[in-house]
Amino acid sequence: MKEIKIGKNVAGKRLDSFLKGYLPGASGGFIYKMLRKKNITLNGRKADGTEKLSENDLIKIFFSDETFAKFKGNSDGIKNAGSVDKEIDLSKYGDVKVVYEDDNIILASKPVGLLSQKSSPKDISLNDWLIDYLLSEKSEATKDLDVYKPSICNRLDRNTGGIVICAKSLPGAREMNNLLKSRNLDKYYRTIVSGNLTESIYLKGFLYKDEKKNKVFIKKNDPKDERYSYIETQIVPVKYNKDADLTMLEVKLITGKPHQIRAHLSSIGHPLIGDVKYGGKVYKKVNHQLLFCYRICFPDDMPDEFENIRGREFKTDLPDVYNRFFE
Structure with a gap:
C-alpha cells in the first residue's frame, strides 16, 4: 500500500488528473475502476476522481509492489532528476548564477550555449540544472519531486544568455505563467x-x-x-x-x-x-x-504570497564581451 500526502504543489488539482500523472502507465479506465473498487481512496473514503485535492489530503493506493511499479514506471521525479552524487557538468558553458531565490521561484542567469529545455534526451538543459541545484541545497521543493517537478517558466534561445524564471512550487509556476501571459512582467x-x-x-x-x-x-x-x-x-x-x-x-x-x-x-x-x-x-x-x-521587473499588484518580489527589480551583470566593444 502506498500513501501520498498532498502538499501545496498539488492542491487544487482534480484527483483523477493527479492520478493519471502519478501513474503514467495506467489507463484512465483502469484508474476509475480502481477508484470504484476502493483500491484507491481519498481520506479513507471512496472517491470518483472529480474531487479537488486540498493540502494535507491523504491518498491511499492498495496495489501490490509489482503492480505499483508497473504503473508508476520510471516517473519518479527524483530518479529522473539526476542526483547530487552525479552533478551536471556545465563547465563548457559556464556557471548558472542564482540572481534571486525564495520559496516559490528562482531567477537564474543562464550562460550562452545552454539550452533552456531539452531538445533530445541526451541534452543538458537549465531544467536539469534546476533539479540538481535544489537537490544539492536540500531544498524543501525536493520533497514533492514525486508529484511535482520544478521547471522553468520562460525560455531563452540557446545562444541568448541572461535571466530565466524558474518555478520551485506550483503556486510559483501559476503566478509566473499568469504574469508572462498577461504581459505584466517587464523583461x-x-x-x-x-x-x-x-x-x-x-x-x-x-x-x-x-x-x-x-x-x-x-x-x-x-x-x-x-x-x-x-x-x-x-x-x-x-x-x-x-x-x-x-x-x-x-x-x-x-x-x-x-x-x-x-x-x-x-x-x-x-x-x-x-x-x-x-x-x-x-x-x-x-x-x-x-x-x-539582464533585468526583469515585477508589478506592484502581486498576491501576498509573492510580497518578497512585489514591485521589485532584479539585475544580473552583462558578460565582459559587451563592454569590450565600448572600452
Whole structure:
C-alpha cells in the first residue's frame, strides 16, 4: 500500500488528473475502476476522481509492489532528476548564477550555449540544472519531486544568455505563467547592433516562424495570414561606438515571440552582431548573437504570497564581451 500526502504543489488539482500523472502507465479506465473498487481512496473514503485535492489530503493506493511499479514506471521525479552524487557538468558553458531565490521561484542567469529545455534526451538543459541545484541545497521543493517537478517558466534561445524564471512550487509556476501571459512582467535585454541608433523606437509588426528553417520572418503591415502573430518591441539606445559603428541597445519585449528581437532589429537594418542568421556581422571571438536578458521587473499588484518580489527589480551583470566593444 502506498500513501501520498498532498502538499501545496498539488492542491487544487482534480484527483483523477493527479492520478493519471502519478501513474503514467495506467489507463484512465483502469484508474476509475480502481477508484470504484476502493483500491484507491481519498481520506479513507471512496472517491470518483472529480474531487479537488486540498493540502494535507491523504491518498491511499492498495496495489501490490509489482503492480505499483508497473504503473508508476520510471516517473519518479527524483530518479529522473539526476542526483547530487552525479552533478551536471556545465563547465563548457559556464556557471548558472542564482540572481534571486525564495520559496516559490528562482531567477537564474543562464550562460550562452545552454539550452533552456531539452531538445533530445541526451541534452543538458537549465531544467536539469534546476533539479540538481535544489537537490544539492536540500531544498524543501525536493520533497514533492514525486508529484511535482520544478521547471522553468520562460525560455531563452540557446545562444541568448541572461535571466530565466524558474518555478520551485506550483503556486510559483501559476503566478509566473499568469504574469508572462498577461504581459505584466517587464523583461529587458541588452544587445549590440550595427549602425548608429540615436533615438528610442517602438516597433510593431507581424511575425511568422518557419519551423523547418528555424527562422522567423517579419512584415510591417498585417498580412492577413493566421500564421503571423502581432509583435511589439521597445528599443532605447544606450551608447555608440563611432569607430566601429556599433550601438548598444536596451530592448524591452512587449510581446515575446521566438527570435523577435533579432528579426525585428534586422528588419530595420540594424542586425545584432554575431547573428549570422539575421544578417549580423561576425567579429573575432564572437560566435553567437550578443543578446542578454539582464533585468526583469515585477508589478506592484502581486498576491501576498509573492510580497518578497512585489514591485521589485532584479539585475544580473552583462558578460565582459559587451563592454569590450565600448572600452
